[in-house]
Amino acid sequence: MRTRDPETKRRLLLEAALEEFSAFGVAGARVDRLAKRAGISAGLVYSFYENKDGLFDAVFDLIVEQTVSAVPIDADDLGLYAGSLCDAGLAHPEVLRFVAWYQLERGDTAARRASTTAAMAEKVASIEQAQKRGVVTDRMGATEILALVLALANMWQLREPEFLDLVEPDSRRAVVVEAVRRLTAP
Template sequence: MSTRDPETKRQRLLVAALAEFAAYGLAGARVDRLAKRAGISSGLVYSFYENKEGLFEAVFDLIVKQVVAGVPMDADDPGEYAGRLYDGGLAHPEVMRFVAWYELERGDSAGRRVSTSAAMKQKLDAVADAQRRGVLTDRFTAGQLLALVLNLANMWQMQGADFLDLVPEQSRRATIVDAVRRLVAPTG
């Protein structure tokens, strides 16, 4: 059943665009194909976004918003935070594929977006506060610690079978949580 609700159509478009961009990147994505996935006309895509690049940026901003809202930083237990990020990656592998395409196609310009800068600042401030309270180690700067946690959380994303075979799937989350907890534990 078709709906005249523009917000619903815009949301369907963003979901379809995520799938299309995750599969083909910006250069390989086709507006007619993603419009078909969304169940809307190609022309309607351009009523929401000026061009394919604008839609690509909107999908990136949506991902940042959903990850920040859906997996809030818990600086008092970064191990469990990393575990929840890992869970999200398992549930939505297209997100990491999209982010990889984004980094490849946007290069250096990808690094300084308002959406990511705000999200990173919030997380960085939480880590620094936990360090001041003695909850997290001060062996690393807040930035180093956050980078390590984020990378450990995503270490099994987009890897080949040889790497994945090193640790059974049922042990991967626990490995991440334990490794992060040990890494961030205060010394002394």
């Protein structure tokens, strides 16, 4: 007897959608292909999400939620935080490919989703508190510091080989950690 487990099917769908969207973006993704990856019917996709765009947005929100959960900010050691983000990006390159597609296909709206806005606000508040305690520099605002930390943490992702050749793979994380620590030191 077959049992219904909608949450497992939704999880499998989101995992398959991440693979599909990271490879093809929303415009190139095919619902039948991602449904097959998830082991569900294409029609079932539409019982969970109104359309492909809705599924694309749901994957983005899930990535934000999982990243915030898996790599919580440590404003007392932003270098270590950046190193952990770097590790996550290297372990899951499909996530950063998806985010690149999301930014390309959603443009300015990509930065204005509720999931992103809330996550960024919490990180900025954490950095502001660290600044007040004197642990993080106040030469820049917390928002600028966060932007720089995120840029440095992801600097090795989605890059051309000539850029990657500048620093040995085994040293890249250490470079990020040290750069962020120096940048944010009081």
